Amino acid sequence: MSDPESGATDPETVLEELARLPTLAHPTASPNGDEVAFYYDVSGRNELHVLDVESGTHEQWSDGEVPRNARWHVEWGADGERVFFHLDDDGNEQNDVYAIERDGSVEAVVEMDGQVVIQDVGRDGEALLVGSTRDGQMNLYSHDLGSGETAKLTDYDRAVHTGILSPDGSQLAYTTNETDDFDNMDVYVSDADGSDPENLDIGITGAEAAPADWGPDGDRLLVVDNSEDLSRSGVYDLATDEVTWFGGEYEEEPQALLPDGERFLAVRTREATKVPVVYAIESGEERELDLPEGVASFGMMGGDPVLSGDRLLALHTTPTRRPELLAYDLDTDETEALVEAEYGPFSPDDFADAEYFTIESDGVPETRQAAVEYDSYDTLEIGCLLYDSGERPSPLIVNPHGGPRGMDSKSFDLYTQFLVHRGFSVLQVNYRGSTGHGREFIRELYDDWGGAEQGDVASAAEHVLATCEWVDEDRIVVFGGSYGGYSAYWQMVQYPDLYDAGVAWIGLTDLEDQYENTMPHYRTELMEKNMGTPAENPELYEERSPITHADNLDAPLFIVHGVNDRRVPVSQARLFRDALEVAGYTEGPDGDFEYRELGEEGHASSDIEQKTRLFRLLDGFLDRRIGTETVAADD
Numbered sequence: 001m002s003d004p005e006s007g008a009t010d011p012e013t014v015l016e017e018l019a020r021l022p023t024l025a026h027p028t029a030s031p032n033g034d035e036v037a038f039y040y041d042v043s044g045r046n047e048l049h050v051l052d053v054e055s056g057t058h059e060q061w062s063d064g065e066v067p068r069n070a071r072w073h074v075e076w077g078a079d080g081e082r083v084f085f086h087l088d089d090d091g092n093e094q095n096d097v098y099a100i101e102r103d104g105s106v107e108a109v110v111e112m113d114g115q116v117v118i119q120d121v122g123r124d125g126e127a128l129l130v131g132s133t134r135d136g137q138m139n140l141y142s143h144d145l146g147s148g149e150t151a152k153l154t155d156y157d158r159a160v161h162t163g164i165l166s167p168d169g170s171q172l173a174y175t176t177n178e179t180d181d182f183d184n185m186d187v188y189v190s191d192a193d194g195s196d197p198e199n200l201d202i203g204i205t206g207a208e209a210a211p212a213d214w215g216p217d218g219d220r221l222l223v224v225d226n227s228e229d230l231s232r233s234g235v236y237d238l239a240t241d242e243v244t245w246f247g248g249e250y251e252e253e254p255q256a257l258l259p260d261g262e263r264f265l266a267v268r269t270r271e272a273t274k275v276p277v278v279y280a281i282e283s284g285e286e287r288e289l290d291l292p293e294g295v296a297s298f299g300m301m302g303g304d305p306v307l308s309g310d311r312l313l314a315l316h317t318t319p320t321r322r323p324e325l326l327a328y329d330l331d332t333d334e335t336e337a338l339v340e341a342e343y344g345p346f347s348p349d350d351f352a353d354a355e356y357f358t359i360e361s362d363g364v365p366e367t368r369q370a371a372v373e374y375d376s377y378d379t380l381e382i383g384c385l386l387y388d389s390g391e392r393p394s395p396l397i398v399n400p401h402g403g404p405r406g407m408d409s410k411s412f413d414l415y416t417q418f419l420v421h422r423g424f425s426v427l428q429v430n431y432r433g434s435t436g437h438g439r440e441f442i443r444e445l446y447d448d449w450g451g452a453e454q455g456d457v458a459s460a461a462e463h464v465l466a467t468c469e470w471v472d473e474d475r476i477v478v479f480g481g482s483y484g485g486y487s488a489y490w491q492m493v494q495y496p497d498l499y500d501a502g503v504a505w506i507g508l509t510d511l512e513d514q515y516e517n518t519m520p521h522y523r524t525e526l527m528e529k530n531m532g533t534p535a536e537n538p539e540l541y542e543e544r545s546p547i548t549h550a551d552n553l554d555a556p557l558f559i560v561h562g563v564n565d566r567r568v569p570v571s572q573a574r575l576f577r578d579a580l581e582v583a584g585y586t587e588g589p590d591g592d593f594e595y596r597e598l599g600e601e602g603h604a605s606s607d608i609e610q611k612t613r614l615f616r617l618l619d620g621f622l623d624r625r626i627g628t629e630t631v632a633a634d635d
Helices: 012-017 412-419 438-445 454-467 483-494 511-517 521-532 538-543 544-552 571-582 608-625
Strands: 024-029 035-038 049-052 056-060 082-087 096-101 108-109 114-119 125-132 139-144 150-152 161-167 171-176 186-191 209-214 220-225 232-237 244-246 251-257 263-270 273-280 286-288 294-298 309-315 324-327 335-339 354-361 380-387 395-396 423-428 469-483 501-505 559-560 593-598
Touching: 012 412, 024 309, 035 056, 035 335, 049 082, 049 395, 082 114, 096 114, 108 125, 108 139, 125 161, 161 209, 171 209, 186 220, 209 251, 220 251, 232 263, 273 395, 380 412, 380 454, 395 454, 412 423, 412 608, 423 454, 454 469, 454 483, 469 483, 483 501, 483 544, 501 608, 511 521, 511 571, 511 608, 544 571, 559 571, 559 608, 571 593, 593 608
Parallel strands: 114 161, 186 209, 232 251, 273 294, 395 423, 395 469, 469 501, 501 559, 559 593
Antiparallel strands: 024 035, 035 049, 049 056, 082 096, 096 108, 114 125, 125 139, 139 150, 161 171, 171 186, 209 220, 220 232, 232 244, 251 263, 263 273, 273 286, 294 309, 309 324, 324 335, 354 380, 380 423
């Protein structure tokens, strides 16, 4: 990675310039497709902006009323005159729903205990569909925007997701699981008040199906299902109860039925890229949209990607090019930049590209196993990304992703580029359990957290050490957040000979404590689905908890956690710290481990000041323990 084109080389200046690169999030088109609402922190703080597509200009609607952290999506009101957003307390994700008008006025709309998540907005402008954990489990509620009354629509023991109202508001589609198989997810259609729910019986029991969009006439549902292993798109005819399936060669996720009702948009995963595809429903013909190799996304959790004039709204990025908001013309295959990427003093040439490669892994690396001896596993092809810092010799950061149902892709990653700029090459591993490779690849992780997927990570690190002579084998670090934080803890205690330092950020350490204290839908869909309950599998919960093996730690560890985290409570960090102290380890800059709790922050943050704080802390630890020409971290 070269120095910024501005010529600035002072580590403090470069660190702040990287952290302050403006980030755009959650773009969603207005009901008539002429405007786009999105979060943008170009002012130095996350704010709500609205763009006029024709003129290309955007204005800031909010002035500090929206969250600092742009985690949750936004939704337009049916009349296109206001935007709904989520607001929590310093990152604790116990959201309420607010609305902001064009004149900047803000009002609370839905306030309930627990987490509230916007699912859909009725096209008649009268109803707001939300998911909420008010009564414990995540279920669906309807909020009448006129009277302000909220009614519970579903009452399932397992979480309910992906609630979508039909165009005329008379029906509701959603996904949940009423079977004894935790792997199962079914699509239901009910009346708008939740009555007369019908399971559409899409796919086999044990597979995952979900709705993605209603057809414009309300007679079709766009759905996804992975009964055939790879996720595929289907169009369900509600009159005949028949499904027409599309794709099958690659993992694909449907996005939206287009306004003509004859085509739909999907996103195809190919190796570590995300490729948009448009299907013609009647003929089955497909075409990939003409975008550079990288990652195209079309809004998460409700973001509408349809603009006027047969155009689509997309965010596009590559490892060296920051996200750019585009309008894609389906007639001409031409793109228009609606909001160009901001680079500050940098240019794409200042960032490291990603090399994609695969390894064959049986989940049991050659590195000595210190904590748990495993049986043999299936040998699988594991995809990896390597960012070369250009330093010779180069220290290496092994950076497992979170989820665990996630994946690393060929997109711009600010944390990776920050580490590369500090002189570290970065290895990312799409271990078994990652998305993009089908249902069976995901199921490899069930009942085996801390098993073969951790072996995949260590095996990938061993492969890089064996094939890249320029890597400094005495400066190998593992760093991850969330499930990646669990991986960081686990790699440090399971493979202590491999690593010279580790950073565990918002990670899991005690799986029983995590089960007891996380949010209800994470308990059922993450813990029980992958591990059963502690009562059912007490030995597995104990064996695969890093805290059980804390006395295997043999290199400096930095523990970092947000105090307001409700996904992975801060008790996870505190328990591990206490276990280290009981085992005789010392805390401090010159001790065996370092510990930092982050105030006013939950499960990570996109806020500029909070990112800068983490960068400084990470930078200082790496400088003390591994050696970089970096800034101090006494923030």
